[in-house]
Amino acid sequence: MQDIAQSVGFSRPALYYHFRDKHDILAALVEQITVRTEREAARIADASSTRGATAILREIVRAHALLILERPAQFAVLLREERHLPGPARATQQRGKRDLLDRLASVVAEGAAGGEFRSVDAHLAALSIFGMCNWTVEWFRPAGRLREVDVADAIADFALAMVGRPAVATDSTTVEGWLKILRDDISHVERLIGARKS
Numbered sequence: 001m002q003d004i005a006q007s008v009g010f011s012r013p014a015l016y017y018h019f020r021d022k023h024d025i026l027a028a029l030v031e032q033i034t035v036r037t038e039r040e041a042a043r044i045a046d047a048s049s050t051r052g053a054t055a056i057l058r059e060i061v062r063a064h065a066l067l068i069l070e071r072p073a074q075f076a077v078l079l080r081e082e083r084h085l086p087g088p089a090r091a092t093q094q095r096g097k098r099d100l101l102d103r104l105a106s107v108v109a110e111g112a113a114g115g116e117f118r119s120v121d122a123h124l125a126a127l128s129i130f131g132m133c134n135w136t137v138e139w140f141r142p143a144g145r146l147r148e149v150d151v152a153d154a155i156a157d158f159a160l161a162m163v164g165r166p167a168v169a170t171d172s173t174t175v176e177g178w179l180k181i182l183r184d185d186i187s188h189v190e191r192l193i194g195a196r197k198s
Helices: 002-008 012-018 022-046 053-070 072-084 087-113 122-134 148-163 175-197
Strands: none
Touching (some): 022 053, 022 072, 053 072, 053 122, 087 122, 122 148
């Protein structure tokens, strides 16, 4: 606690006025990062009933990435110390991460069902998007050539490209590759027809 107080320019008693110990600080990070991210994702999804899955996924991913990019030190500490969280904070952390992953997977699944996205493993797509956002803490530098908003916008575009319908598959030069494209196209048309009938 003395080291933390010196780093932030507080006296030790002043720091203790706000936090009883290191666990209190970690619990506050859970609220400011994990819980805040999930609440924002829920707000976006709840406020977007008239919009499609593409717009919803873009906004959720962008918001999640931007929160991490603007608070890299806090997020890095939370990742590093996650296993040392006290019981209630650990439960909140795990629940917040799970809820965000479930929400991402749900948006991807709804987009696939409505014909906006390819038929993909929604949970795997959610994990991939989650990891893409979280990994920025390892490489993003505020003094670099890109601003936080530029990176967040790019990551949102990458997420949509991941689940979107590619024009050409990477293995399209083979018969199997073309068959895969045709099957995906047929599946896409069937989903569109089904969505219009319901």
